[in-house]
Amino acid sequence: MEFGSVVQFLEDKTILITGATGFLAKILLEKILRVQPNVKKIYLLLRAADAKSASQRLQNEILGKDLFTLLKEKWGADLNSLISKKIVLVPGDISYDDDLGVKDSNLREEIWSQLDVVVNLAATTNFDERYDVALGINTMGAKHVLCFAKKCVKLKVLVHVSTAYVSGERAGLILEASYGRGDTLNGVSGLDIDEEKKLVDQKLNELQAEGATTEAIKEAMKDMGIERAKVYGWPNTYVFTKAMGEMLVGDLKENLSVVIIRPTIVTSTLKEPFPGWVEGIRTIDSLAVGYGKGRLTCFLGDITGIVDVIPADMVVNAIVVAMVAHANRPFDDAIYQVGSSVRNPVRYTNLQDFGFDYFTKKPWIGKDGKPVKVGRVKVLSSMANFHGYMAIRYLLLLKGLELANIAFCHYFENMYTDLNRKIKFVMKLVELYRPYLFFRGVFDDMNTEKLRMAAGENNIETDMFYFDPKAIDWEDYFTNIHIPGVVKYVFR
Secondary structure, rough: OOOOOOHHHHHHOOEEEEEOOOOOHHHHHHHHHHHHHHHOEEEEEEOOOOOHHHHHHHHHHOOOHHHHHHHHHHHHHHHHHHHHHHHHEOOOOOOOOOOOOOHHHHHHHHHHOOOOOOEEEOOOOOOOOOOOOHHHHHHHHHHHHHHHHOOOOOOOOEEOOOOOOHHHHEEEEEOOOOOOOOOOOOOOOOOHHHHHHHHHHHHHHHHHHHOOHHHHHHHHHHHHHHHHHHHHOOOOOOHHHHHHHHHHHHHHOOOOOOOEEEOOOEEOOOOOOOOOOOOOOHHHHHHHHHHHHOOOEEEEEOOOOOOOEEEEHHHHHHHHHHHHOOOOOOOOOOEEEEEEEEEOOHHHHHHHHHHHHHHHOOOOOOOOOOOOOOOOOEEEEEHHHHHHHHHHHHHHHEEEEEHHHHHHHOOOOOHHHHHHHHHHHHHHHHHHHHHHHHOEEEOOHHHHHHHHHHHOOOOOOOOOOOOHHHHOOOHHHHOOOOOOOOHHHHHO
């Protein structure tokens, strides 16, 4: 695989980034502006009612973030001029139609005539998202972006960012293989994406005809997503709809150059623009901070299991290098899994040690102004152990409250209802995350390794576009970069 300088490729190029206010999209935008300010134009597609609200979102949710500090220091007073020359805001919505909800016909025509690269980063990542919403963004949205890209007369490549967990609960070595339209994980036949869309519309019409409340419709849509995913072997709505999105992109791409990037669990930046920048709450982060605050007393999962994490700047670098490598190569079957489980695995037991070390040295200060003392966590290594623990710790108490409530003429009604609600919430949460707490797979990254090697052989700027997980010292990363970053940017 031969390709030239990444920085040179970006010069004078016109790029569309969807999902522009998302975590990875912001890092990608910052990287391009910092390493190649001579990029021609960057179109940012974001949900907004009009140009004014799009501009407010740019300032508040993108440029206003600490992520852009380095760029502000580098450009000073000239940054606003650079932004106004290079960035074009595009109010739209990928779930809308093949025009991505872009109402301004002149702007649409301009994009179609100018665009070189599309990077689709728009997604909803909630495991139990409403099925209509997840299907609209993750599945039909992927199709709409592809159809939009096909109208771009000089387009060189479309990069579609998916997730490694489209593999479901598969164990062993998970290959960088594509999904054909209608493929399922459990062998159940009959998955028809158009039919799924019809089922959703039908269910929504039924609920509205019954006069269901907004909350009832939301819960029914959430339940429907999980149910439909499980019919075909996926554990949740998020990965099911992302897998269907991949199927549509693969099936409909024709002679367009398409790259699919599958990151694992994306964590804070390792190096650029500075170490430890993070946004949004990941499961491992809420576990870490819950532990630091003294609220996490037990852990459910295989403590020896591998947790596949990868810093966000490495994912962005892989996106950019893959974009350059596959420009104008329509017949490549380009799927890249970007993770660490094969080349530099980290385990839950390591995370426990890193968390203990960090919060012992830098304890969380509680509301009372006193440092929170952390200890070792009780590990529940199976669902049977968890159910036993819950029965002894809470369900017996709940049963006692129920009987006392009846005996004392509903005197304990509020206490009983509150505890029952909390237990149901915990059980639902555990069921949602169970596939990942007991995950037995590792993600093959042979294609990604070949891309890394090709970048080295072609003397590409590998110091600038690094994405080798073997270079990460996990202990240093978690104790000195990631946990401090999460504490500072997410839970401050």
